[in-house]
Every structure is written in C-alpha cells, then in structure tokens.
Amino acid sequence: MADRWDSALYDDRHSFVWKKAGDLIDLLDPVTGERILDLGCGTGHLTAQIAARGATVVGLDASASMIAQARQNYPKLAFVLGDARALRFDEPFDAVFSNAALHWIPQANPVIAGVAAALKPSGRFVLEMGAKGNIAQIAEALTAVLEEAGHAARNPWYFPSAGEYASLLEVNGFEVRTMETFERWNKLEHPERGLREWLEMFAGVWFDGVPTGSRTEIVARIESRLRPALWRDGVWWADYKRLRVVARLGVFPIE
Ligand SMILES: C[S@@+](CC[C@H](N)C(=O)[O-])C[C@H]1O[C@@H](n2cnc3c(N)ncnc32)[C@H](O)[C@@H]1O
Known part of the structure; x- marks a missing residue:
C-alpha cells in the first residue's frame, strides 16, 4: 500500500484530530x-493516553511514516x-479502539471481522469515524x-x-451498546491557508492524475466554491460529522 501520510504535517498542523x-x-x-489495540494509531498520541490509564496497548497503523513518528x-x-x-495477533485483546481511521478503509466488513477475531469473548470495540454526511460540502x-476541470473524482x-x-x-457478532452521530465542525489551524493545508493533508488521493501545474488553480477554485x-x-x-460506537462482542451464537 502506498504511504500517503505526512506524519510531520499531521503532528504539526492537524493535532485537532486526536x-x-x-x-x-x-x-x-x-x-x-487490560490489553488494548489502537487500530490506525497514527502518530500514537491516543495510544499513549490509553497507556497512561494503566493498560497494555499496541498501536497498529498501515503507514510506515506514522509508525516511525509514533x-x-x-x-x-x-x-x-x-x-x-x-x-x-497471537494473544487476544480486551478491547479494540479506533479514532479517525476506519473511514479510510472502504472494506469495512473484513476490518470488523478481524476486530471480532482479535477480541476476547465479550471484548469491546470503541470507535469514532466520519459519519454519513461528514465533510459533505468539501467532498461536493x-x-x-x-x-x-476534466478529471475523475476519486473519493x-x-x-x-x-x-x-x-x-x-451485528453480522460480525457484536452487540451495539451505544451509537451516536453528531456534527463537530473543526476550525482549521491556519486562518488563510487552513483549507489548502487540510486538502494537502487529507485529500491527496483526489489529486492523483492531476498535473502538478494545475493543482494550485484547482485548489483556488475549491476555496472560492466553499468560502x-x-x-x-x-x-x-471543516464540516465534520462523526459516528461514535461502543459495541461488545456477543456471547450469544451468531445466527
Ligand atoms: C487521521 S489518522 C488518525 C490517527 C490516530 N488514530 C489519531 O487519532 O491521531 C488515520 C490513520 O489511519 C491509518 N490507516 C488508514 N488505512 C489503514 C489500514 N488499512 N490499516 C491500518 N491503518 C490505516 C492511516 O495510516 C492514518 O495513520
């Protein structure tokens, strides 16, 4: 998997995520x-907060840059x-935790099945990710x-x-204990360059195939449209909308 994450830019300007x-x-x-897995741990700040509460925690991430920074x-x-x-993992976890990572993985079913397999019976899965409608105006x-501009939209x-x-x-054997969706607009760090920097950090895939020379103009048009x-x-x-879930692996058999 190509590593698109700039861990220095993440820690420098996007700490609002964690x-x-x-x-x-x-x-x-x-x-x-407790033994806890932080799934998509990024640069490790929440992993460290979990460890500070006395748990034994493992942070896992697919980005070599993020893991090196963590x-x-x-x-x-x-x-x-x-x-x-x-x-x-050879040893099961009491809980799997994940913040702002699962919306980067369209193949949700194998992820949830893997989480279920990594947990002890009755283990919990606590997560936050973008909900339906998250950054809808930016995506539009x-x-x-x-x-x-004649380019494909690569969402x-x-x-x-x-x-x-x-x-x-539920299909993967979890019982949903609490689930909520809520708006949480985020103020972007730099007043004038905030949106540009957000796009640079999080929307790189959209610009695959766009010649480097056209990017500044396209970003300027996106800014005008969103202003x-x-x-x-x-x-x-940024017009964030989040989904928060606390689920527990059922002790009942999967039907
Ligand atoms: C916005 S960052 C969030 C990092 C961290 N959880 C936090 O709250 O700061 C999203 C993370 O998800 C990771 N990620 C994306 N796809 C992944 C995958 N298939 N497996 C593991 N991690 C993945 C990225 O590498 C990135 O570090």
Whole structure:
C-alpha cells in the first residue's frame, strides 16, 4: 500500500484530530492490566493516553511514516506496522479502539471481522469515524471542481450511516451498546491557508492524475466554491460529522 501520510504535517498542523477525541478514551474506559489495540494509531498520541490509564496497548497503523513518528514520540510503547484488513495477533485483546481511521478503509466488513477475531469473548470495540454526511460540502466541491476541470473524482472515504454500521457490527457478532452521530465542525489551524493545508493533508488521493501545474488553480477554485459556507469570522472550518460506537462482542451464537 502506498504511504500517503505526512506524519510531520499531521503532528504539526492537524493535532485537532486526536485532541478532539480525548473523551472517546473515557468511553473506552481502559483499566490497569487490560490489553488494548489502537487500530490506525497514527502518530500514537491516543495510544499513549490509553497507556497512561494503566493498560497494555499496541498501536497498529498501515503507514510506515506514522509508525516511525509514533515510535519517536513514545519509544516505550509498542507500535506495529500492519493493515487493519488483515489483523494477526497471537494473544487476544480486551478491547479494540479506533479514532479517525476506519473511514479510510472502504472494506469495512473484513476490518470488523478481524476486530471480532482479535477480541476476547465479550471484548469491546470503541470507535469514532466520519459519519454519513461528514465533510459533505468539501467532498461536493472537490467532485464538482475536479470534474469541471476534466478529471475523475476519486473519493477515497467511507462514511457509513449509523444503521449501516450497526448492521455490519451485528453480522460480525457484536452487540451495539451505544451509537451516536453528531456534527463537530473543526476550525482549521491556519486562518488563510487552513483549507489548502487540510486538502494537502487529507485529500491527496483526489489529486492523483492531476498535473502538478494545475493543482494550485484547482485548489483556488475549491476555496472560492466553499468560502460562502465554510469561511466564518476570518477562519476556515471543516464540516465534520462523526459516528461514535461502543459495541461488545456477543456471547450469544451468531445466527
Ligand atoms: C487521521 S489518522 C488518525 C490517527 C490516530 N488514530 C489519531 O487519532 O491521531 C488515520 C490513520 O489511519 C491509518 N490507516 C488508514 N488505512 C489503514 C489500514 N488499512 N490499516 C491500518 N491503518 C490505516 C492511516 O495510516 C492514518 O495513520
């Protein structure tokens, strides 16, 4: 898998991703002695917060750049390079945690099946990801501007509805304990370049096949299209909508 993640840019300008998810760790409620997997751990900041609560935690990510940065940030913690669609662990986990990673993987079923297989009986799966409608205005502008310029719209994101994700969890033997979707618009860090930097960090796939010389103009057109909706009080906002889930592996047999 090509590594598209710039871990330095992530830590430097996009720390809101993990800073906004601190209360997700309260939902996970890790306790001393538990063994927990942080799926799509990125640069390891939430992995470290879980470890600080006394759990033994393993961070897994498919990006070599993210794993290298995580190891540098937290040398005492365990990080492994791996794909969430092909989990292989000898020892089962009490819980699997994931923040802002699962919407990068359209193949949700193998991921959830792998999580189920990696958990102890009654193990929990606590996650946050983009919900259906997440960054809808940004995706619409990317699609419209790229197509107007004669390029294919390459949308890499998977933003399921609560109903869709609940069904996938149940098929894989989970019982959904709590599930919520909510709007959480994010103020982007740099006032003028905020949207441009967000696109650079998270929307690279959309620009595959776009000649480098045309990119600045296309980004400027995307900014013009989004300015009326996402530029407020002198800053850019991203129209985030999240899905949060606490699920438990059922002790009942799968029908
Ligand atoms: C926005 S980052 C979130 C990182 C971290 N969870 C946080 O909250 O800061 C998304 C992460 O998902 C990882 N990812 C994407 N696809 C993956 C896959 N198939 N398997 C494992 N990790 C994946 C990326 O490499 C990236 O580090």
